[in-house]
Amino acid sequence: QKEVEQDPGPLSVPEGAIVSLNCTYSNSAFQYFMWYRQYSRKGPELLMYTYSSGNKEDGRFTAQVDKSSKYISLFIRDSQPSDSATYLCAMSDAGGTSYGKLTFGQGTILTVHP
Amino acid sequence: DVKVTQSSRYLVKRTGEKVFLECVQDMDHENMFWYRQDPGLGLRLIYFSYDVKMKEKGDIPEGYSVSREKKERFSLILESASTNQTSMYLCASSLGLLAGDSYEQYFGPGTRLTVT
Numbered sequence: 001q002k003e004v005e006q007d008p009g010p011l012s013v014p015e016g017a018i019v020s021l022n023c024t025y026s027n028s029a030f031q032y033f034m035w036y037r038q039y040s041r042k043g044p045e046l047l048m049y050t051y052s053s054g055n056k057e058d059g060r061f062t063a064q065v066d067k068s069s070k071y072i073s074l075f076i077r078d079s080q081p082s083d084s085a086t087y088l089c090a091m092s093d094a095g096g097t098s099y100g101k102l103t104f105g106q107g108t109i110l111t112v113h114p
Numbered sequence: 115d116v117k118v119t120q121s122s123r124y125l126v127k128r129t130g131e132k133v134f135l136e137c138v139q140d141m142d143h144e145n146m147f148w149y150r151q152d153p154g155l156g157l158r159l160i161y162f163s164y165d166v167k168m169k170e171k172g173d174i175p176e177g178y179s180v181s182r183e184k185k186e187r188f189s190l191i192l193e194s195a196s197t198n199q200t201s202m203y204l205c206a207s208s209l210g211l212l213a214g215d216s217y218e219q220y221f222g223p224g225t226r227l228t229v230t
Binding site for chain 2: 006008032034041042043044045046049088092100101102104105106107
């Protein structure tokens with residue numbers, strides 16, 4: 001079993017829809033939870049970051065972490081065609097010398113149709 | 115702005131060739147990483163380095179080696195390329211040693227390597 005599981009999709013939604021992207025994980029030591037966005041032919045870029053449990057909102061994006069269920073989510077409100085990309089969840093533990101290693105999910109391909 | 119550059123966007127090599135992929139970052143980051151990205155498998159860590167001349171194996175190091183002679187430069191070497199190493203290779207860097215300084219990785223644009 002992979003440490004981080006993410007449904008690769010693809011997910012196709014109409015413009016304006018609410019999108020929900022999810023990951024589950026098995027390593028209870030994970031403390032840092034990230035969502036990266038990757039446009040076609042580009043490298044991933046950090047979109048959202050959450051430490052430990054809770055919610056974080058940034059414009060149309062909301063990240064949620066439920067450590068008791070080992071489940072994280074990214075919600076996109078009022079989705080736009082420009083949101084079409086691959087979304088990767090990533091996690092790391094808080095070890096003193098973790099060297100910043102991240103464990104990534106498989107990535108979900110999202111297409112938002114006009 | 116942090117910039118991570120990779121030496122080639124596209125590369126075609128023959129089976130058995132020795133292949134060098136170069137990565138340079140300009141923000142004095144301590145950590146550097148090499149990943150490969152394949153459909154349905156996400157990003158898999160090949161090797162990483164947390165200091166000059168220091169390296170650690172990632173999840174899939176077989177068939178690869180790395181070199182970090184200078185802080186800004188991290189090279190991935192395929193000793194004898196094989197067709198199953200056809201993939202997208204991504205280099206990344208992050209700031210420091212502690213997780214709290216390093217959750218943000220900055221990625222290069224990737225090198226699409228085809229081995230025939």
